[in-house]
Amino acid sequence: xxxxxxxxxxxxxxxxxxxxxxxxxxxxxxxxxxxxxxxxxxxxxxxxxxxxxxxxxxxxxxxxxxxxxxxxxxxxxxxxxxxxxxxxxxxxxxxxxxxxxxxxxxxxx
Amino acid sequence: xxxxxxxxxxxxxxxxxxxxxxxxxxxxxxxxxxxxxxxxxxxxxxxxxxxxxxxxxxxxxxxxxxxxxxxxxxxxxxxxxxxxxxxxxxxxxxxxxxxxxxxxxxxxxxxxxxx
Numbered sequence: 001x002x003x004x005x006x007x008x009x010x011x012x013x014x015x016x017x018x019x020x021x022x023x024x025x026x027x028x029x030x031x032x033x034x035x036x037x038x039x040x041x042x043x044x045x046x047x048x049x050x051x052x053x054x055x056x057x058x059x060x061x062x063x064x065x066x067x068x069x070x071x072x073x074x075x076x077x078x079x080x081x082x083x084x085x086x087x088x089x090x091x092x093x094x095x096x097x098x099x100x101x102x103x104x105x106x107x108x109x
Numbered sequence: 110x111x112x113x114x115x116x117x118x119x120x121x122x123x124x125x126x127x128x129x130x131x132x133x134x135x136x137x138x139x140x141x142x143x144x145x146x147x148x149x150x151x152x153x154x155x156x157x158x159x160x161x162x163x164x165x166x167x168x169x170x171x172x173x174x175x176x177x178x179x180x181x182x183x184x185x186x187x188x189x190x191x192x193x194x195x196x197x198x199x200x201x202x203x204x205x206x207x208x209x210x211x212x213x214x215x216x217x218x219x220x221x222x223x224x
Contacts, residue, residue, distance in 0.1 A: 032211075043113075043200050043215030044152070087152075097142075097213065099152040 003027070003090040009104040012082075018075040020103050022088030025069040032091050033064060035073045036099070037084040044087065044099070047073065078107045113216035115201050121222045127189040130219045133182055134203030142202040142213060143176055143186050152200070158184065159206065191223045 005023040012018040024033065034049040048055055048062045050071075055062045061074040075082055087102040114133040122128055134141045142157040156166040161178045169176070173192070178184040188195055198220050202213040 038152075041218075043202075043218050044213075046212045046214070049212070091211075097154065101151055 003098060004088045004100055006086075006088050006100065006103045008101065009106070011106050011108055012075075012078045014080060014107050014109050015077055018073075018078040018082065018105060018107070020073040020075075020086050020088075020105065021070065022073070023070045024088070024090045027068050027090050033062065033068075033071050034089040034091055034097070035060070035062065036087045036089065037082075038087070038102070039081075039084040047086075078105075080107050080109065083107045113201055113203050113214055115199075115216035115219050117219060118217065119220045119222075121224065122191055123224050124192055125190045126223075127187065128191045128195075128221060128223075130186040130199050130201075130221070132184045132186070132201030132216060134184070134201070135214055136182070138203035138205055138214075139181070140204045140206045140213075141178060141184050142204075143184070144200040144202065144215075145197045146200060146218075147197045155186070188221075191221075193223045196221055196223050 003024055032049050032051050035047040036044040037047055038044045048057055048060050050062045050064055064071045083106050085102040085104050087099045089097050091097060113135055116131045139160050143155040144152050145155055146152045153168055155168040156176045157164055158178045174188055176186045198218045200215050200218045202215045204211055204213045
């Protein structure tokens with residue numbers, strides 16, 4: 001049940017902003033957009049989530065388009081420790097997550 | 110809180126043996142999830158519990174897999190008998206279940222190798 005589409009891989013220079021896109025054109029009105037990341041050999045880690053409005057926390061910003069069919073995760077100043085697989089997940093009000101294949105982000109020194 | 114705690118971190122066993130993976134969720138979380146991750150299939154939800162009751166086990170691959178949650182602070186995932194294709198990393202996660210902020214917190218995982 002692939003509700004999201006993400007590029008398989010991206011590179012970003014250290015210190016620059018990393019912008020990770022996600023397409024979720026079939027999203028429903030009550031479905032949230034969640035972002036997680038998984039650093040090699042670790043469990044997935046929550047980053048941020050949103051419904052309609054843009055969101056920002058200490059880790060990242062989430063920009064959701066007005067039609068909610070796509071979103072962008074922004075890491076404002078990428079570091080080498082941000083190298084990970086990033087998952088964009090559209091989630092109904094229930095509890096099930098479908099992680100998909102994500103985007104493998106490599107931060108380059 | 111120490112987060113979600115899984116044990117063991119690594120398990121190596123021989124085909125046909127019983128394997129038991131353990132999970133302690135974050136205190137106060139009433140949802141618990143078991144996932145499996147492989148290169149071929151990615152991260153898959155196997156089963157989840159709410160208030161210790163299994164809600165959806167449609168992701169459990171076969172009858173060889175079983176999961177229990179005898180109390181709010183402990184869950185097990187058992188494979189009997191184990192097969193080489195069960196080799197994977199198994200993650201446990203827990204959450205509060207609140208709709209507006211339903212964040213799942215994952216453990217470090219158990220890497221299972223079945224020889």
